[in-house]
Amino acid sequence: MEALCDLQVDVNGEETFMVNKKILSSYSGRLGKLFSKSSCSTGNLKVIFNDFPGGAESFELVCRFCYNRSKTEITPLNATLLSCAANFMEMSNSISGHSNLIEQTEKSLEEIRHWTWSELMVALRQCQNSFPVASKSGLLERCLDSVTTRLALASERSPSPSTSSSDYSGVRFSCETKSTESLKSSFSRANWWFEDLLVIDVSLLVMMVGSMIKQKVEHAAISKFLFFYQKSKFHTAMSHEKCKIMETVVDLLHSLEPSSVPCKSLFGILRVALGLNISKGSRNKLEIMIASQIDQATLDNLLVPSPQGTNSLYDTNLVVRLVKAFLKEGTSGVPEVQLKKVANLMDLYIAEVAPDPYLKPSKFLALATVLPDSARDSFDCMYHAVDMYMEVHAGLSEEEKIKICRALNYRKLSAEACKHLSENSNFPSKIIMQALNSQEFRLKSLIRVSSNTSAFTSSPCSFSGNIKKDEAGEQIVLYAGDLDLSTDNVRLRAQLQGMQSRVTELEKLCRKMQTQMAKVLRSRVSSSHRSRSLPRLCS
DSSP, X not given: OOOSOOEEEEETTTEEEEEOHHHHHHHOHHHHHHHHHOSOOSSOEEEEESSOTTHHHHHHHHHHHHHTTSOOOXXXXXXXXXXXXXXXXTOOOOOTTOOOHHHHHHHHHTTGGGSOHHHHHHHHHHHHHTHHHHHHHTHHXXXXXXXXXXXXXXXXXXXXXXXXXXTSTTOOOGGGGOSOHHHHHTSOGGGTTTTGGGGSOHHHHHHHHHHHHHTTOOHHHHHHHHHHHHHHHTTTOOHHHHHHHHHHHHHHHHTSOGGGSOHHHHHHHHHHHTTTTOOHHHHHHHHHHHHTTGXXXXXXXXXXXXXXXXXXXXXXXXXXHHHHHHHHHOTTOOOHHHHHHHHHHHHHHHHHHTTOTTOOHHHHHHHHHSSXXXXXXXXXXXXXXXXXXXXXXXXXXXXXXXXXXGGOOGGGSOHHXXXXXXXXXXXXXXXXXXXXXXXXXXXXXXXHXXXXXXXXXXXXXXXXXXXXXXXXXXEEEEEOSOOOHHHHHHHHHXXXXXXXXXXXXXXXXXXXXXXXXXXXXXXXHHHHHHOSSSOOOOO
């Protein structure tokens, strides 16, 4: 009499089943080929599966199908398990006219678009647990497409999809299955699916986002989900797992439309990423994304602590890289509005880091000169930052101070700033003279504008625009368009008188600064002759 249970099957070390070899091998092509090659025809045999999809639960369902002669209940909750197991066991044999297990599960999977959201989540987890087989058979892709199609429809119809729709009956809020009210309040109605998709691991996340993009899910929603995923997964992840999660999230964010990824959120994960050993490629992608919208950043965003092992307070190298990348991205020219915003932000940042006693002159100069002069209408803020830096770093050599002053455009200094500079003992005499000369050029330009324009106030006339250049080669617009002096003569004379008065004041200020400068130079020469070994006192 044939033994009823003559085969032991060890399933992934979880459980050992005693089954009938003939029954299982008649349905399973994999077992049939295995036994046909075996030299043992009698006695008990043992088969060990180390990678059976779905584990012991899935193998038990296969056994029931075989013992019930191709009859078993296939539902959305077990169709994925059975499909993966059937493909693994090569169950394409038909017995007594019944369809084989692969055919039966395929018929059930054709209805996947009608499954409820919770059934889709179960199927997704089962595919993940049976990843190699589910991926090879195409089942995983079908499951992902069904999930993301549902999400795309949800974003089109409403942020809170109805559960009564015939082709959309399974969508529900994830918070309905949670036991606490805190979880319900933690998600907006548009983000109801975030919590549910935390079940996927980082390797499946790439396929999921790829499917979302293909199904045209809004990039802004994908971006929010990725930030949520990274933050949530980090709570329980090990150090090496955090690196993998961060690199994957950054790479996926980089594939989205730049406008859909908030600058503030990028700075948030940047601070986290700096503490991890992520790849250089991922870090570069993160910095490029931030640089493309750095004009939207705040001072707090830029104040990133310096890396371990450095004495300076803030990571100035990072800020320089971000600004350079911002300028490089705008190869056809950065819009002036954006450029001005970045310049204002950099002025705030430089003023914040200037008092750092450990900030090297080369680092400070790199910050101060990373933007072109055209980005700033005034260099007063930069002057005050340079003054502050020199005051804190009193030990700088004359040569180092002159190098740092390269960051200043003296022609864009106000008269008040230039006056302060002329009396500032922190600055080398050579720099003060350069500043005074620049102011003198400005005065001559103003005087020339005033004199040239006043020549036309004696009688009414009509004239076209004219452009002249000062000695430094800068263009000065004297007048433009048609001007009827017969109607506006009184108003124009008043304006010119005001301009001439201002020029007179500037001339007086310039002469005063030159006098003060001469005194400073004489006092420095005198003190130098008296004792070269004594340090110069600050006034």
